[in-house]
Amino acid sequence: MAGEKTAKAKAWALFDRIVERAAPGGEHTNPWSRSADGKRAYQPDYDTLCQLLGVPLWLKANTQSGVPALALDVWLSYELRRAGFGADQTWPRPQHPRILPASVANLLEALPKKDAAAIRELIKKEGAITGVTSASAKILGKNYLKQVDVIITDWSTGPELLISTKRMDSSFGKNAPNRVEESYGDAKNLRLRHPQAALGFVFGLSASALVEEPGTAEWLFDLLAKLGQEDDAYHATGLVLMEYSGAAVVDDGEEGEDGIPEEPGVEPQDDVVPAADGDVEKTIARLPKVKIRLDATPEELNPGRFLAAMVDRVLSATPVTMHKAARKRRAEPAQL
Known part of the structure; x- marks a missing residue:
């Protein structure tokens, strides 16, 4: 564990x-654009995604460490902030603690600066404060608790967006059926308790599957697309098809899961970030190169299409008085 x-x-x-x-x-930057024919589209920041995906390769982190899948979570949360949702609204947050309830964030904003500074320092230093901050969140579905990787929620609204991510870098024929089956069950579990939430699933797949097991890749693409088309499953599904310049992530099974908490909600976990070893900027410059194979990604699984569907779902399910920044960004796309 250490x-x-x-x-x-x-x-x-x-x-x-x-x-x-x-x-x-x-x-x-505003991710929305409009083409000459008037069609609006979501333009993801793939450059940032490629850098994030290079981190687990640099660290030689295997799947059970949770780092490879975490790269996708960080990117999706970042994209939601590009769409106009607040830094404290989208989890994981871009700084420790990764999960901070909106009520706590609002309290910090309302307190006198001196009092707020003392509490911020406490939150910054503590690995996790039980029931207040955490590194991950579990949401109660119809029948069981499910760790959700990217989330927008508040006590006054309930969950507004729930995105689960999975990643597969090798042993495609062996691992694919289990991961898709689990994802389907998770969709049913969450959708039945939170029907108004935007429910999405993103699958990270090594592009080597296209060469090593093309039949499995074709089968997986078909199932992923169907997961996003059923009325009682996900509202949208996305595929991140990754091509590496060097050694791939070691896929040694499912990402490590923490124990089920006794109560639903956040689960305490130490995610305090120590001072980085060496020069972070130099390390980023040396990260292994990753390419996103959009040319081999089915259109119905395109990450831009997925993100647009998630944002549209959240905005359509809430009053116009909510998420004003996100609505403004969507209404003012850049002209291509």
């Missing part, structure tokens, strides 16, 4: 710097 925590801590130091560089001063 090794896993160390790998995650090192990864967070790199993830945070990559995201900070992509949004200097917290200013995010």
